[in-house]
Amino acid sequence: MIDLxxxxxFSFVANPDAVVPQKYxxxxxxxxxxxxxxAARKEISSWPGYQPTPLVALPGLARAADVNSVLYKDEGQRFGLGSFKPLGGAYAVLRTIAKEVHRLTGKHITAEDLRTGDYHDIVDxxxxxxxxxxxxxxxxxxGARMFGCSCVxxxxxxxxxxxxxxxxxxxAEVRRVPGSFDDAVRAASLTSDSQGWHVVPDTAAGGNIEASRNVMQGYAVLADEAIKQLPFATPPSHLFVQAGVGGLAAAVVGQFWQAFGTDRPKAVIxxxxxxxxxxxxxxxxxxxxVSGELDSLMAGLACGELSPLCWPILKPGAFAAMTISDTAAIDTMRxxxxxxxxxxxxxxxxxxxxxxxxxxxxxxxxxxxxQLGLYSDSRILVIGSEGNTDPQAYREIVGRSGDEVRAISIEESCA
Ligand SMILES: Cc1ncc(COP(=O)(O)O)c(C=O)c1O
Incomplete structure (x- = not known):
C-alpha cells in the first residue's frame, strides 16, 4: 500500500441506518x-450516438492501493457531452414532452415520433x-434541441x-442569478410557475417528483451497462460514488441492489x-x-440539500459517506x-x-x-461521472488538454 x-x-461517517440484509x-x-x-433503456439506446461507455480496469492503481481490482466507469464520452448527465436530463425532457402530447392528443409517443416532426405544433x-x-x-x-422545444x-x-x-x-437561454445552486433551483421553479413552463429538475427538493424520478431512472442505465460489463459477472465488493443531490448515487445503488440483492457492493457516498x-x-x-459557502471546485457536487427522492434508497442502501478536499480531487485528476x-x-x-x-x-x-472491510481481495467500482466538461479548468489543473491526454491513451492502447 502506497500513498497515492x-x-x-478526509472525513468519514458510517451510515447507522444501513441495512445490508434488507431486500430492495x-x-x-x-x-x-x-x-x-x-423504458429508459429502450428510449435512450435509440438516440443517435448512443453506445455504452467503457468500464476501464485500473490494475496499477489496484496494486498500489492493495485491493484486487479497481473498475472505472468512464462517462467522459457520453453522447459527446462529457458527462453521464444526458442520460437523465434529456430523458426527462422527452418524458415531459410525451406527457404533454398525451394530455392533448391521447397518444403515447417516443423520441422517434418527435424526430419525424408529427407533433411540432405542440412541441413548439x-x-x-x-x-x-x-x-x-x-x-x-x-435534449430540448434534439426534441424541438424551447429551453431556459x-x-x-x-x-x-x-x-x-x-x-x-x-x-438555450441562460439566466445567471446571485447565490448558490439552491438559489438557482428556487428561481427556476418560481419563474416556471408564473410562465407555465415545465421544470425539469435533477432534485425533488422543489417538489417535482415525477421529473426528478425520470432523471434518476435515466441515470440507472449507466449502472445497468456497468453490471453487464462486470468481469465474470461478479459484483464489486465496494462502490464509491460521488453525490450532489444524490440522484446519481441513488440510481447506481438502486440498480446494483436490484441486480445483486444482499450481495450488492458496500456503497460509499x-x-x-x-x-x-x-x-x-x-x-x-x-x-x-447544509448552508453557508458551498463552493467547491467539484461544481457538480456543491449542493447543500439532498433530493428527498434519494433518501428512501440511500438511507438503508448506502454504507457510509465521506467528504474530501478540492486538493484530493485535483491530485486524482492528475x-x-x-x-x-x-x-x-x-x-x-x-x-x-x-x-x-x-x-x-x-x-x-x-x-x-x-471500517469498510477493504482488503487485498476487494473489488472496487468507481463512477467516473465526467470528463473535461470544463476544458479550460481541466487544462489549468492537469497542464494538458483532454485531447492530449486521450491521444496518449490511444497511442498506448495501440502500442
Ligand atoms: C459530473 C457530476 N458528477 C456527479 C454529480 C452528482 O449528481 P447528483 O446531483 O445526482 O448527486 C453531478 C451533478 O451535477 C455532476 O455534474
Missing part, C-alpha cells in the same frame, strides 16, 4: 424499478426549464463562463467538505440542509491523466473523479480500511 494522494485529510423493497420500487429501467409551445451547476443544464438544453436554464454566480457557453451552444449534505444527514439520521501506476491515462473532471479520490483516501488509511 498528497492530501491525506416497496419503498425503493416506488422510485426506481425494472419497468422504469426497461413547450418550454423546459432547469437550474444547474453546469452539466444538468447542458443535458436539458441538449438558470445558473448561479459560481458557474464558470465556459460551462455557461456550453449550455448556450445548444440554443463521496462529497466535497463544503457541501456534505449526505455526510451530515447520515450523521443526524435524517435529511439535513494521477488519472498521467496514467500513474502504469494504467491507461483517463480524462476525469473535477466532480467526475471524486469517487475514486474517496476510495484512494480510504485505502491509505488503516482505520477506514477496517
Amino acid at each position: 494522494l498528497t492530501e491525506q485529510a 423493497g416497496h419503498d425503493q420500487e416506488a422510485i426506481l424499478n425494472a419497468q422504469g429501467l426497461l 409551445t413547450i418550454t423546459v426549464c432547469a437550474a444547474t451547476d453546469g452539466n444538468h443544464g447542458r443535458s436539458v438544453a441538449w 436554464i438558470y445558473i448561479n454566480e459560481a458557474v464558470t463562463a465556459s460551462r455557461e457557453k456550453a449550455i448556450a451552444a445548444y440554443g 463521496v462529497e466535497p467538505h463544503s457541501a456534505g449534505c449526505w455526510f451530515e444527514s447520515f450523521k443526524a439520521g435524517e435529511p439535513v440542509v 494521477l488519472l491523466a498521467d496514467g500513474k501506476s502504469g494504467d491507461q491515462p483517463i480524462v476525469g473532471g473535477e466532480s467526475g473523479v471524486a469517487g475514486l479520490a474517496g476510495f484512494l483516501l480510504a485505502s491509505q488509511d488503516r482505520k477506514t480500511r477496517a
Whole structure:
C-alpha cells in the first residue's frame, strides 16, 4: 500500500441506518424499478450516438492501493457531452414532452415520433426549464434541441463562463442569478410557475417528483451497462460514488441492489467538505440542509440539500459517506491523466473523479480500511461521472488538454 494522494485529510461517517440484509423493497420500487429501467433503456439506446461507455480496469492503481481490482466507469464520452448527465436530463425532457402530447392528443409517443416532426405544433409551445451547476443544464438544453422545444436554464454566480457557453451552444437561454445552486433551483421553479413552463429538475427538493424520478431512472442505465460489463459477472465488493443531490448515487445503488440483492457492493457516498449534505444527514439520521459557502471546485457536487427522492434508497442502501478536499480531487485528476501506476491515462473532471479520490483516501488509511472491510481481495467500482466538461479548468489543473491526454491513451492502447 502506497500513498497515492498528497492530501491525506478526509472525513468519514458510517451510515447507522444501513441495512445490508434488507431486500430492495416497496419503498425503493416506488422510485426506481425494472419497468422504469426497461423504458429508459429502450428510449435512450435509440438516440443517435448512443453506445455504452467503457468500464476501464485500473490494475496499477489496484496494486498500489492493495485491493484486487479497481473498475472505472468512464462517462467522459457520453453522447459527446462529457458527462453521464444526458442520460437523465434529456430523458426527462422527452418524458415531459410525451406527457404533454398525451394530455392533448391521447397518444403515447417516443423520441422517434418527435424526430419525424408529427407533433411540432405542440412541441413548439413547450418550454423546459432547469437550474444547474453546469452539466444538468447542458443535458436539458441538449435534449430540448434534439426534441424541438424551447429551453431556459438558470445558473448561479459560481458557474464558470465556459460551462455557461456550453449550455448556450445548444440554443438555450441562460439566466445567471446571485447565490448558490439552491438559489438557482428556487428561481427556476418560481419563474416556471408564473410562465407555465415545465421544470425539469435533477432534485425533488422543489417538489417535482415525477421529473426528478425520470432523471434518476435515466441515470440507472449507466449502472445497468456497468453490471453487464462486470468481469465474470461478479459484483464489486465496494462502490464509491460521488453525490450532489444524490440522484446519481441513488440510481447506481438502486440498480446494483436490484441486480445483486444482499450481495450488492458496500456503497460509499463521496462529497466535497463544503457541501456534505449526505455526510451530515447520515450523521443526524435524517435529511439535513447544509448552508453557508458551498463552493467547491467539484461544481457538480456543491449542493447543500439532498433530493428527498434519494433518501428512501440511500438511507438503508448506502454504507457510509465521506467528504474530501478540492486538493484530493485535483491530485486524482492528475494521477488519472498521467496514467500513474502504469494504467491507461483517463480524462476525469473535477466532480467526475471524486469517487475514486474517496476510495484512494480510504485505502491509505488503516482505520477506514477496517471500517469498510477493504482488503487485498476487494473489488472496487468507481463512477467516473465526467470528463473535461470544463476544458479550460481541466487544462489549468492537469497542464494538458483532454485531447492530449486521450491521444496518449490511444497511442498506448495501440502500442
Ligand atoms: C459530473 C457530476 N458528477 C456527479 C454529480 C452528482 O449528481 P447528483 O446531483 O445526482 O448527486 C453531478 C451533478 O451535477 C455532476 O455534474
